Amino acid sequence: MLNRRNFLTAAVGVAAAGGLAACAKEDEGSSSSSAGDGGGKKLTLGFSQVGSESGWRSANTDSVKASAKEAGYKLQFSDAQQKQENQISAIRNFIAQKVDVIAFSPVVVTGWDAVLKEAKAKKIPVVLTDRSVETSDESLYVTLVGSDFTDEGRRAAKILEKVLETAGHKGAVKIAQLEGTTGAAPAIERAKGFKEVMDADHKDDWKIVASQTGDFTRAGGKQVMAAFLQSNPDINVLYAHNDDMGLGAIQAIEAAGKKPGKDILIVTVDGVKDGFVAMSEGKINAIVECNPLLGPQLMEVVQKVKDGETVERWIKTKESDFMQAQAKDALPTRKY
Numbered sequence: 153m154l155n156r157r158n159f160l161t162a163a164v165g166v167a168a169a170g171g172l173a174a175c176a177k178e179d180e181g182s183s184s185s186s187a188g189d190g191g192g193k194k195l196t197l198g199f200s201q202v203g204s205e206s207g208w209r210s211a212n213t214d215s216v217k218a219s220a221k222e223a224g225y226k227l228q229f230s231d232a233q234q235k236q237e238n239q240i241s242a243i244r245n246f247i248a249q250k251v252d253v254i255a256f257s258p259v260v261v262t263g264w265d266a267v268l269k270e271a272k273a274k275k276i277p278v279v280l281t282d283r284s285v286e287t288s289d290e291s292l293y294v295t296l297v298g299s300d301f302t303d304e305g306r307r308a309a310k311i312l313e314k315v316l317e318t319a320g321h322k323g324a325v326k327i328a329q330l331e332g333t334t335g336a337a338p339a340i341e342r343a344k345g346f347k348e349v350m351d352a353d354h355k356d357d358w359k360i361v362a363s364q365t366g367d368f369t370r371a372g373g374k375q376v377m378a379a380f381l382q383s384n385p386d387i388n389v390l391y392a393h394n395d396d397m398g399l400g401a402i403q404a405i406e407a408a409g410k411k412p413g414k415d416i417l418i419v420t421v422d423g424v425k426d427g428f429v430a431m432s433e434g435k436i437n438a439i440v441e442c443n444p445l446l447g448p449q450l451m452e453v454v455q456k457v458k459d460g461e462t463v464e465r466w467i468k469t470k471e472s473d474f475m476q477a478q479a480k481d482a483l484p485t486r487k488y
């Protein structure tokens with residue numbers, strides 16, 4: 153099994169993928185490799201999106217569409233509605249259409265080898281964006297453009313320390329965790345990073361008393377949080393793997409007659425506008441940012457891959473953390 157850290161050292165895969173890209177160019181008989189040059193054939197990018205489960209996802213989709221347009225690429229966009237089988241058929245479709253490059257954000261980490269081998273056989277390079285895959289063959293994709301989710305989990309635990317301190321919290325910390333989509337990289341890794349800090353520094357004072365998936369949606373967050381409050385009425389912290397689930401949970405907390413941000417301290421991940429609004433209203437205590445505006449970086453990488461240039465194995469995104477006190481000032485500058 154490969155973790156994201158291993159990706160960085162996988163230089164062989166990059167070299168192989170560079171070769172792949174070069175072959176793809178020949179295969180297509182493309183007269184020009186640079187997009188928008190007027191004379192040459194437009195680069196065709198097949199993009200399979202996870203779905204439209206969250207505010208993060210909408211911002212990501214807009215970013216991909218706008219930057220493909222800006223780059224002058226022909227974009228074949230497909231929404232998988234959070235179903236792996238839809239992504240597999242979208243990718244097969246891209247292969248049949250002989251697109252120049254395939255990019256996708258894999259809904260879950262496992263189960264991609266077969267379809268990625270089909271792309272490789274047709275010499276179509278694959279770029280992962282946002283989420284990673286687990287594969288036994290690193291040559292099946294060129295690079296990943298996206299965030300370090302394990303680190304986001306660690307940052308969430310670190311910022312929870314500050315939140316507890318700011319709130320003057322005393323006594324046991326009983327945490328409810330709303331997990332992202334089961335089997336998805338951000339769900340696995342945000343849980344892992346958080347637990348790492350908890351096990352190292354808070355073995356005695358913190359406990360995850362309830363943990364379940366809310367599938368990264370508001371409806372999921374609301375429903376699962378309502379059930380948590382029934383079974384564990386003494387929960388005093390919520391760690392939600394994204395803002396949307398946190399926002400759904402806030403509704404459930406209020407419906408149970410409790411005050412989000414006070415009776416239950418809340419830390420979420422993403423930093424979408426609605427999350428910041430809730431934080432400026434005092435309902436979320438801190439947010440770990442995960443930047444969805446990956447389009448420009450993705451288009452740059454796609455061009456390089458098409459041109460047979462070597463790219464880094466993992467192209468990471470820069471992100472920050474925000475406490476409630478910063479929310480009002482930061483809100484007008486948020487871009488998603």
Ligand code: GYE
Pocket residue numbers: 205206207208209282283338368393394395396421422442
């Ligand atoms: O945090 C969540 C979305 O993969 C980073 O997916 C992405 C996650 C994001 O549904 O809101």
